[in-house]
Amino acid sequence: MRGTLIICPDAESVSREAAQRVVSAVAEKLADPRATFSVALAGGSTPRRLYELLAGSPYRSKIPWARVHFFWGDERLVPYDHAESNFRLAHEALLSHVPLQRENIHPISTQIPADQAAQAYEQVLRAHFGRWGTPRFDLVLLGVGADGHTASLFPGSAALAEKERWVMPHSLGVNQPARVTLTLPIINNARRVHFLVTGKPKASALRAALESGPLPVQRVQPKKGELLFLVDAAATGKLEGIRIEVPVASEAQT
Ligand code: 6PG
Numbered sequence: 001m002r003g004t005l006i007i008c009p010d011a012e013s014v015s016r017e018a019a020q021r022v023v024s025a026v027a028e029k030l031a032d033p034r035a036t037f038s039v040a041l042a043g044g045s046t047p048r049r050l051y052e053l054l055a056g057s058p059y060r061s062k063i064p065w066a067r068v069h070f071f072w073g074d075e076r077l078v079p080y081d082h083a084e085s086n087f088r089l090a091h092e093a094l095l096s097h098v099p100l101q102r103e104n105i106h107p108i109s110t111q112i113p114a115d116q117a118a119q120a121y122e123q124v125l126r127a128h129f130g131r132w133g134t135p136r137f138d139l140v141l142l143g144v145g146a147d148g149h150t151a152s153l154f155p156g157s158a159a160l161a162e163k164e165r166w167v168m169p170h171s172l173g174v175n176q177p178a179r180v181t182l183t184l185p186i187i188n189n190a191r192r193v194h195f196l197v198t199g200k201p202k203a204s205a206l207r208a209a210l211e212s213g214p215l216p217v218q219r220v221q222p223k224k225g226e227l228l229f230l231v232d233a234a235a236t237g238k239l240e241g242i243r244i245e246v247p248v249a250s251e252a253q254t
Contacts, residue, residue, distance in 0.1 A: 001210045002218075003227030007236055011198040014230050015049035018196055021228070022054060022139065023062045025192055029138050030067055038128070040073040040182060042141040042151070043086030046196045050141075051093035065098045069128060073140060074152035074181040075108035077117060084177065085110070114169030114178035121167040121180060135166065137190040140182075144197055144205045148215030152181035155215055159183055184219055192226045203237035210239070 008014045022039075029037045041047070053059055072086050080087045087107045095105060106124050109117045129135035142150045152170045153159055159168035162183045170179045187193060195217075197206045209217040209229065221227065 002212060002221065003210070003229055005210065005229045005231065008230065008232055010234075011046075011232050012049065014196060014198055014232050015047075015053055018047075018050045018141075018194060018230050019053040019059050021194065021230075022050075023059055025139055026063050026068060029191075030064055036067045036069055037138045038069045038071060038135075039139040040071045040137050040141065040187075040190075041086065041090050042073055042143045042196070043075070043089060044143040044145075046143045046198055047141060048089060048093050050196065051090060055094045055097035060098060063098075065100050066104070068100075069104050069106060070095065070100075071106045071125070071128075071137070072108050073142060073187070074179055075110060075117075076177040076179050077110045077114055078177045079110065080107070108180050114171065114180055117180045118165070118167040118169045122165065125166055125186075134189045135186055137186070139192045139194065140187050140190040142187075142193060142195045142217075142220065144195060144202065144209055144217045146201060146205050148205055148208050148217045150195075150217045150220060151187070152179035153184070153216035153219075157216070160216060160219060187220055188222050188225075190222055190225050192228070193220055193222050194226075194228045194230060195220075196230050197235045198232040200234045200237055202231075202235045203239075206231055206235045207238045 006017060008017050026037050029035050075086050076084050078085050082088060109120050125135050144150050148155055154170060157170055159170055159181060162168055163185060165183055166186050168181055168183050170181055208215055212218055
């Protein structure tokens with residue numbers, strides 16, 4: 001099995017486990033007084049509860065927000081107040097509730113064509129992480145789709161083969177908003193990649209995610225970083241035959 005699997009009883013405890021791990025990762029990095037913490041947020045519906053938890057007690061007071069920088073793993077090119085905007089999700093559930101400077105929030109531009117938006121976001125990353133060398137996020141949060149996509153890296157997408165560019169556009173067809181996504185070289189250079197996977201409909205995708213293969217989710221393999229799957233019991237429905245290593249009992253519960 002790839003990475004570490006943490007099985008929680010339900011979606012709420014997945015979110016709490018994830019919140020605790022965000023707090024620990026931030027504390028570990030920011031023990032160095034000169035350091036900042038960079039996180040790439042996931043979209044979709046699963047992380048909403050995590051974001052809400054981080055915005056409230058007891059997590060909110062444990063994070064030195066001024067030293068945390070927020071990025072997005074992917075975005076739909078819709079206005080920031082659109083129901084499908086990943087910026088909106090994060091803003092509503094988290095960013096508008098914590099003491100953050102505008103300089104700490106690094107959204108993907110959504111009012112320009114996708115290729116330009118991808119190039120512009122690469123410049124945003126260069127401005128923060130430096131012009132040379134691959135950015136190293138402290139944490140990349142991801143979800144997984146039933147087809148094995150993650151961020152906006154879809155099966156068969158040209159972005160999967162990308163080795164140079166840090167950000168790529170993706171089109172899902174005429175009736176869908178264009179998307180922009182981080183590429184695998186960036187995701188796989190992160191210190192931590194945490195997947196949040198909940199619910200029975202995700203069982204097949206989770207099974208695939210835990211094994212090696214060509215699907216986008218299977219290609220996420222941090223080179224020198226932690227790969228963690230925080231999942232609920234419902235999502236583990238199809239794991240027969242996979243040797244599950246739950247690290248310690250206390251890690252599976254909160
Ligand atoms: C998005 C994400 C996408 C998401 C998965 C899971 O913005 O939709 O990029 O990769 O994480 O599709 O989505 P759910 O959490 O809604 O199941």
